[in-house]
Amino acid sequence: MKITILNLRIQISAIIAVFILSANSGFAQNYNSSDNYKLVWEDSFNGNKINTKNWQIISDGNSGGGNQELQYYHQKNIKVGKEPVSGESCLIITAKKQDYLSKKATSGKITTQNKISFKYGKIEARIKLPKTGNGLWPAFWLLGTNYPQIPWPTCGEIDIVEMGSKAGIETGVQNRHFTGACHWGASYNDGKYPNYGKPTISLYSLQEDFHLYTLIWDKDLVKMYLDQDKYPNCEPYYAMQINGDNVPNNPDNPANFFHKQYFIIFNIAVGGTFPQITDIDKVTALKDGEAKMYVDFVRVYQKKTAEEEFTSVASTK
Secondary structure: OOOOOOOOOOOEOOOEEOOOOOOOOOOOOOOOOOOOOEEEEEEOOOOOOOOOOOOEEOOEOOOOHHHOOOEEEOHHHEEEEEOOOOOOEEEEEEEEEEEEOOEEEEEOEEEOOOOEEEEOEEEEEEEEOOOOOOOEEEEEEEEEOOOOOOOOOOOOEEEEEEEOOHHHHHOOOOOOEEEEEEEOOOOOHHHOOOEEEEEEEOOOOOOOOOEEEEEEEOOOEEEEEEOOOOOOOOOOOEEEEOOOOOOOOOOOOHHHOOOOOEEEEEEEEEOEOOOOEOOHHHOHHHOOOOEEEEEEEEEEEEOOOOOOEEEEOOOOO
């Protein structure tokens, strides 16, 4: 999810199958966070309302507007409730085709900005993504905590998962085509800022049930995984080195941007530059009614090393 005009020149690798599945098939009932990671924070969205110690609900008609998005982010489109099939208590984000002020749709966006932030560790969320059809752009992502005082992309961005791209629409695999990405740079530079996005085609639909999306982030690498609970030995669908020399004469080196605290964001954009749809009547995903994104939980783990950082405005566990 971008907060300004999507860099249409983004250099991406060829679309590949997500990975060879581990021989350990089926749901791993004893799954836990291994490799010495310890749980430092979580929200399982129990109860009947959003925990405001953790989250800020966005109310804004301009957030994401640089991407030509069609939605107004409305607080009413964020709630806690039951996912109807599983009965799991979840964060629910709803997108609707609805005239509201100057916008043609409403949707929801929720962040931990000024509430919860961290540097390094493992973050994972169990999410049931909406059927993106044509036109929806759901995402689970991070921004540097110095935004908006430091403008994008200088603040840094890590997209753990986003769906709904034009490439997925054109190839007819909207339900399996997903992307991980990082964005950074000393300035936007007319869209020539540095970035690395990698699309993947999963072997199975990601829009019919819950799936686990994981970021593992340390001083050397940013890596992202799909369904580690089911396939503990899976390969990352995204990996980028961030351990280059931090030198003044190379201001766009990623080493300058991914060694600080970031905060968490969930949202559904409607239309925009990612699906390349800017006409609400072409958003087929909303032609029969609402679309919903369900988040069962989000968790942050760390190894309690000196390099890691975690900030919370209150005790939330």
